[in-house]
Amino acid sequence: MTAATAAAPRVLVVEDEESLLFTLAHNLKREGYTVVTASRGDDGLRLAREQKPDLILLDVMLPGIDGIQVCRMLRRDSDVPIIMLTALGGESDRVAGLDTGADDYMPKPFGMRELMARVRALLRRSGARAQPDTGPTVVISGDLQVDRERREVVRGGKVLRMKPKEFELLLFFLQHPGRVFSREQILDEVWGYDFYGGPRTVDVHIRWLRQKVEDDPANPVRIRTIRGSGYLFEG
Ligand code: CA
Numbered sequence: 001m002t003a004a005t006a007a008a009p010r011v012l013v014v015e016d017e018e019s020l021l022f023t024l025a026h027n028l029k030r031e032g033y034t035v036v037t038a039s040r041g042d043d044g045l046r047l048a049r050e051q052k053p054d055l056i057l058l059d060v061m062l063p064g065i066d067g068i069q070v071c072r073m074l075r076r077d078s079d080v081p082i083i084m085l086t087a088l089g090g091e092s093d094r095v096a097g098l099d100t101g102a103d104d105y106m107p108k109p110f111g112m113r114e115l116m117a118r119v120r121a122l123l124r125r126s127g128a129r130a131q132p133d134t135g136p137t138v139v140i141s142g143d144l145q146v147d148r149e150r151r152e153v154v155r156g157g158k159v160l161r162m163k164p165k166e167f168e169l170l171l172f173f174l175q176h177p178g179r180v181f182s183r184e185q186i187l188d189e190v191w192g193y194d195f196y197g198g199p200r201t202v203d204v205h206i207r208w209l210r211q212k213v214e215d216d217p218a219n220p221v222r223i224r225t226i227r228g229s230g231y232l233f234e235g
Pocket of ligand 1: 015016017059060061062
């Protein structure tokens with residue numbers, strides 16, 4: 001099976017906290033997954049059976065049936081990978097200590113990047129479709145070569161050291177050349193849930209990025225500032 005022909009893996013998210021559910025769905029879609037959501041335990045159980053997801057993110061405290069029950073009921077006839085989302089205050093210990101049948105658990109609050117890494121790892125391990133189909137592994141633009149899997153950027157044969165968000169920002173630009181994005185759009189797309197700053201955060205990261213990918217960072221030709229609008233990557 002090749003990544004190009006495989007359908008995107010389907011992820012079911014069961015979470016009753018509306019803003020977290022929204023953020024999870026947003027980030028999973030951005031990673032290329034098909035997302036199904038429920039905000040009650042009983043709905044989640046029904047969807048899990050109907051939709052046959054490749055992976056489930058399951059909150060513990062849920063209206064209807066709680067996540068631990070949902071997990072146990074699913075385990076009677078399914079080995080779908082399950083990551084429990086636990087709150088503080090002993091819930092994590094309870095899930096970890098109990099024989100819930102979950103594959104992994106994430107104590108809240110958690111970083112989206114870490115959760116996405118665990119989702120990828122579990123999907124890989126479960127032998128579901130190996131990678132979401134979000135394009136080629138290596139993206140090349142001029143003398144820049146970006147390896148998404150190894151998270152490595154090579155320019156003119158030299159490996160560039162990048163902070164995680166610099167890397168994600170560059171990758172985002174490479175995937176959307178010739179389009180203008182406002183700072184807010186960039187924050188939403190690149191930072192998403194992990195965001196804790198202001199539009200200035202984008203400016204700072206772009207300044208760092210320019211120092212690495214521009215011949216003359218003071219006169220950038222790759223990452224251009226579009227006055228009053230935002231930024232554009234020439235590609
Ligand atoms: Ca909850």
